[in-house]
Amino acid sequence: MIQAVAILLICQLIGETLARGLALSIPGPVLGMALLLAGCLLSSRLADAVMPTAQGLLSHLSLLFVPAGVGVISHLDVLGGSGPALLAVLVASTALALVVGVLVFVAVARLTGDGGAQTPGESRP
Amino acid sequence: MTPLPLPEIWSYLSREPLLWLTATLVAYLVGDALSRRTKRHPVVNPVLIAMMLLGGLLWMTGTPYATYFEGAQFVHFMLGPATVALALPLYANRAQIRPALLPMLAALLAGSVTAIVSALWIARLLGIEGPVWLSLAPKSTTAPVAIGISEQLGGLPTLTAALVILTGIIGAVIVTPLMRLMRIRDWRARGFAVGVAAHGIGTARAFQVNDTAGAFAGIGMGLNAMLTAVLAPYVVSLLL
Numbered sequence: 001m002i003q004a005v006a007i008l009l010i011c012q013l014i015g016e017t018l019a020r021g022l023a024l025s026i027p028g029p030v031l032g033m034a035l036l037l038a039g040c041l042l043s044s045r046l047a048d049a050v051m052p053t054a055q056g057l058l059s060h061l062s063l064l065f066v067p068a069g070v071g072v073i074s075h076l077d078v079l080g081g082s083g084p085a086l087l088a089v090l091v092a093s094t095a096l097a098l099v100v101g102v103l104v105f106v107a108v109a110r111l112t113g114d115g116g117a118q119t120p121g122e123s124r125p
Numbered sequence: 126m127t128p129l130p131l132p133e134i135w136s137y138l139s140r141e142p143l144l145w146l147t148a149t150l151v152a153y154l155v156g157d158a159l160s161r162r163t164k165r166h167p168v169v170n171p172v173l174i175a176m177m178l179l180g181g182l183l184w185m186t187g188t189p190y191a192t193y194f195e196g197a198q199f200v201h202f203m204l205g206p207a208t209v210a211l212a213l214p215l216y217a218n219r220a221q222i223r224p225a226l227l228p229m230l231a232a233l234l235a236g237s238v239t240a241i242v243s244a245l246w247i248a249r250l251l252g253i254e255g256p257v258w259l260s261l262a263p264k265s266t267t268a269p270v271a272i273g274i275s276e277q278l279g280g281l282p283t284l285t286a287a288l289v290i291l292t293g294i295i296g297a298v299i300v301t302p303l304m305r306l307m308r309i310r311d312w313r314a315r316g317f318a319v320g321v322a323a324h325g326i327g328t329a330r331a332f333q334v335n336d337t338a339g340a341f342a343g344i345g346m347g348l349n350a351m352l353t354a355v356l357a358p359y360v361v362s363l364l365l
Binding site: 005008009011012015025026027028029030032033034035036037039040041047050051053054055057058059060061062063064065066067068069070071072073074075076078079080082085086087088089090091092093094095096097098099100101102103104105106107108109112 | 149150152153156157170171172173175176177179180183184190193194197198200201203204205206207208209210211212213214215216217219224225227228229231232233235236237239240243244247248251252253257261264265267268269270273281283284286287288290291292293294295296299300303304307309311313314315317318319321322323325326328329330332333339343345347350351354355
């Protein structure tokens with residue numbers, strides 16, 4: 001597990017260094033993810049070594065957003081007088097983005113004759 | 126028997142990271158337990174429950190957010206390594222990803238443009254203007270990128286951070302009912318769309334529901350971080 005954490009941190013470190021060094025608009029951890037993916041494709045041993053820790057971390061991904069979420073709750077005043085209007089914008093715009101994104105995905109998958117759309121049915125209600 | 130030196134204990138606990146780190150984990154466990162008990166009902170979102178519990182606790186004890194964050198920062202820090210770890214579900218699902226490249230690119234472009242343009246249009250209709258309006262543009266992107274974009278556009282970075290988190294929670298709550306209503310069964314499409322529209326919090330929800338959806342949500346989030354950085358300034362200049 002320590003080895004896996006070290007691998008994750010090394011990838012993030014390289015990602016952050018590249019992002020800052022080359023003044024890229026991509027965040028360091030996203031570059032780190034691309035780097036680790038390339039590493040896994042080159043060596044399945046690397047993938048096997050990191051897999052259990054990565055799965056453990058990602059199964060509790062929600063936890064990692066709690067500190068930032070508490071920040072929003074304690075700073076609701078930053079929304080100012082336009083709080084309700086901003087919430088309405090977020091709900092409508094997020095719903096639209098979801099609907100458009102999913103419909104375009106399904107439509108293009110059908111056009112390109114991709115049969116993979118038949119993934120297993122809903123596992124939970 | 127001497128009474129417990131409660132003020133001293135509190136002054137120790139309120140200074141050290143121990144208390145608020147523990148509180149963060151416990152609040153999340155409560156949220157997660159409730160979410161499991163309701164069979165992952167979309168409205169019973171563990172992040173939402175934990176942040177309300179902790180927000181209430183901070184308010185009751187008069188604890189400033191900065192003090193809370195000294196403990197919670199250890200959890201917050203793990204967001205970076207967790208983002209890197211998204212490579213593993215990508216790797217595990219690589220056989221499914223290659224044939225889905227075209228649908229992904231199309232959905233990325235459509236979802237990303239819709240997220241930016243609809244937010245700015247609806248906000249203008251509701252009379253939101255100036256720096257607050259600009260702060261909305263990157264709301265569907267992961268927080269560190271969104272904050273950078275907001276600064277560049279002349280928005281308010283703190284407001285953008287709050288809007289990003291709220292967008293994530295809204296996306297995580299509405300995605301399941303919305304997809305069921307539309308009868309979308311393709312887990313790749315469902316996951317990818319929520320990653321584009323609602324970044325990491327949407328991705329966390331996708332992982333709760335289905336591993337394939339989680340993997341595709343992670344890709345959607347990563348790609349949209351890059352695309353929004355390019356698109357947002359352009360869209361804003363068109364709509365100004």
